[in-house]
Amino acid sequence: MGGSTIPRLSVFDDTHPQMRILVAEDETIIRLDLKALLERAGFEVCAEARDGEEAVALARSEQPDLAVLDVKMPKLDGIEAARRILDERPIPIVMLTVKPFREQDLLPAIRTARARHDELAALRDEAESLAEALAARKTIERAKGLLMQKESLSEPEAFARLRKASQISGRPLKVVAEALIAAFGESV
Secondary structure, three states: OOOOOOOOOOOOOOOOOOOEEEEEOOOHHHHHHHHHHHHHOOOEEEEEEOOHHHHHHHHHHHOOOEEEEEOOOOOOOHHHHHHHHHHHOOOOEEEEOOOOOOHHHHHHHHHHHHHHHHHHHHHHHHHHHHHHHHHHHHHHHHHHHHHHHHHOOOHHHHHHHHHHHHHHHOOOHHHHHHHHHHHOOOOO
């Protein structure tokens, strides 16, 4: 055999760690087919559920990176299971709506779900960062206004005083501004 290796099939390049997937399907044969297909594609099937309630519990205990859920399952349908999973921890979810599923449809759906999830997470982080920056800016502007009013300073002089206090104390400008607002007896 000359030491040749069988290439690992994966929908992701080597920069992505192995994705852990929860499979929820009430029909055993279909669930086993799904598991085999996903493992051939380089994924780890970390949990298998036979119904929606079990899928929610396994999503909680196993912390998968992605879930593949059948729409029609006993006890709790796939849509409600997906809603409950997402309420606890946002992960990409692929819903199986047509059986038999086809490999050429499922693997791109997983890739797309993961990419969209990553994009949304990045946007969420950016929005939080912008909100924090805006809140800091408002606090700094308020402190600057108080200095201008109470100390009869110009805007550049008030800002220079805040910046110098920040540099001397080694604290962020927002923290110095909050302390100044509190010192003047105002609420932040």
